[in-house]
Amino acid sequence: MAEELLAFSSDYMEGAHPNILTRLNETNMLHTAGYGSDEFSESARNLIRKACACPKAQVQFLIGGTQTNAFAIDCLLKNWQGVIAADTGHVAVHEAGAIEYTGHKVLPIKSQNGKITAQGLEKYISDFYDDANWEHMVEPGMVYISQPSELGTLYSLKELSDISKICRKRKIPLYLDGARLAYALGSKENDLSLKDLAKLTDVFYIGGTKCGTLFGEALVIPNPDFIPHLITQIKQHGALLAKGRITGIQFEELFKSDLYFQLGKEAVSYADKIRQALIQAGYKLYFENPTNQVFFIIPNEKLKALGKKVMYGFWEKYDENHTVIRFATSWATKKEDLDSLIEVIKTI
8 A cells, every 4th residue: 555645735635624524513404594694604703703803894705715806806896997916916826817707907016025015006006197098008996915925925014004005095995815814823923913904904804715614715894885785796706605504604613712823823833843844954945934835945856755755735946956845734734744744854
């Protein structure tokens, strides 16, 4: 029998946290209202509102990150507008044109370590309107960022505050993709809270798919009237789950005892140990980041031997003789697997 590979290729390869599976089984045969109007979904909404210190927020549950991004961006933009995003941003690189499929253009701007800056944002918008032909171009109608960034880096409270100020000055929405938000909140370098996100962004989502749920993302709109006819628009986009309680139960479990935050913190602590082991073994980190994704450079001749022991994620070709790959920890990472990976790092 072939040796089972250590699983560090991504952070959404497993099923769901045992607490969630237990609760889904306990409630399996109950009769509840559909489309998220059940008691479990409302309980989850209230727990999230409390965590965000935003008692009037609209909270709705969708299925996955790409669906949530495409839905939110389509709702927030007028039909002649596009969305500003980092040139490394998920919607610009890894969503197969999902935003463009809705009829809107992604407007990439230069990033620094995966993040946009307030100065770069202001310059992009100013340059757009300084162009005499701007009415013949796609107008920047909103800003997309993610926390953490696609490279695992973090926006600080000051950085997000500065970006928020530009958006409010320009009267355009600020939207934050929180697919891996648990791993940002769990980092020792993080100084942003859910409360800050509710104050500084117009719409954001709390990712569950990558942190313990079978599927599901919680879309949070601090101003409940910001997106009118929200349920109708979700249904028009084919995103309204009939058995809505399935997502509600999952988020209720994540937030009723701070499980979401605990899982993120543990995964990040494991990633920190992997980074330390790689550095001690003489490998060079490609991106310096404090979250659950570890990017490093490896000689091509070592990839085959590594692949016999570990599932890793390809990132990009570094040069003719080296490749950038990724290890990712998650809510499901086991300490014994971490210890085994560190031993592999020492010997490969």
